[in-house]
Amino acid sequence: MSRARAKRIFGMTVRQWAVLGVLFLSIVCVLAGGLWWLNSIVASTYAGLNAQIAAVTPLPTATLTPTAAPTATASPTPIAYESLIPAGWLQAESDAAPGMEVWLPNSxxxxxxxxxxxxxxxxxxxxxxxQSVVFLRDTAPSAYFIFTTFQLYTRPVFASGLDKMIDAQFADLMKNGILLERRTFAFQTEDYPARRLTFEVSFNGSEAGLAIYAIQVGTDVFYLGFTTPFNELYTRLPDFDRIVQTFRVVK
Structure with missing residues (x-):
């Protein structure tokens, strides 16, 4: 008599399916345990890092302390009058203006x-x-037929303010000549109020340039002037300025 045949599911017996189920469950348990173990390792690592970070002393933050801005202290070095006089220059003075002195090149x-x-x-x-105080001529060679001269005049103050005296004294010159410039002239060693005027004028059929310096010293006003060929005016103007810088009245 033959034995009854075991029931099969998808070609496998119930016992085979049971063994397969146990094996699958074991694999799942192993995987779950492995994931849990890995998770715990990672968590412990991060916990250690967090503890180290927390233990680090933060760097101090910089605090900007406002300070007063430094103020410049003016301490100009005084300029000695003698330093304005180049070697070889000669002094011009006159009894008509006691105490007045001005220095010029020996030409x-x-x-x-x-x-x-x-x-x-x-x-x-x-x-x-x-009053005419000084009248000199420059002997330096020039290609033009107009003498370069230096003239100095003085008179008592006659109006309230240097500019008003200039307007009155040189009214005709401003009308007949061409006023090129009128500006303040600053002395390096003196505090005299002063102006510098430059003109172009026609003279003896030629064009002449004038540089006139009006200077008030107390109750007197001085006019220092240079005449020169107009084509040489701007070339020589710095030299004229240097000469006038040596003007002073010592009382």
Whole structure:
């Protein structure tokens, strides 16, 4: 008599399915345990890092402390009057203006009477209120037929303010000549109020340049002027400024 045949499911017996189920369950348990173990390792690692980070002392933050801005202390070095006088320059002075002095290059000399008559005068000779103190001619060679001269006049203050005196003294010159510039002139060692005026004028058929410096010293006003060929005016203007810087009145 033959044995009854075991029931099969998808070609496998119930016992085989049971063994397979136990094996699958074991694999699942192993995987779950492995994941739990790995998770715990990672968690412990991060916990250690967090503890280390917490233990680190934070760097101190910089605090900007406001401080007062430094103020510049003005301490100009005084300029000695003598330092303004180049070697070889000669002093011009006159009894007509006691205490007045001005220095010029040694190329300036007292002109002949005929040379003085042929020179342009910055102050009208008919104006008796202004006294001529110094009149010199530059002997330095020039390609033009106009003498370069230095003239100095003085007169008592006659109006309230230097500019008003300039307007009155040189009214005709401003009308007949061309005023090129009118500006403040600053002395390096003195505090005299001063102006520098430059003109272009026609004289003896030629164009002349004038540089006139009006300077108030107490109750007197001084006019220092240079005449030169117009084509040389701007070239020589720095030299004229240097000469006027040496002007002073010592009382």
């Amino acid at each position: 300036f000399v007292v002109p002949l009477e005929s040379e003085r008559d042929a020179s342009y005068k910055i102050v009208d000779p008919a104006d008796e209120s202004a």
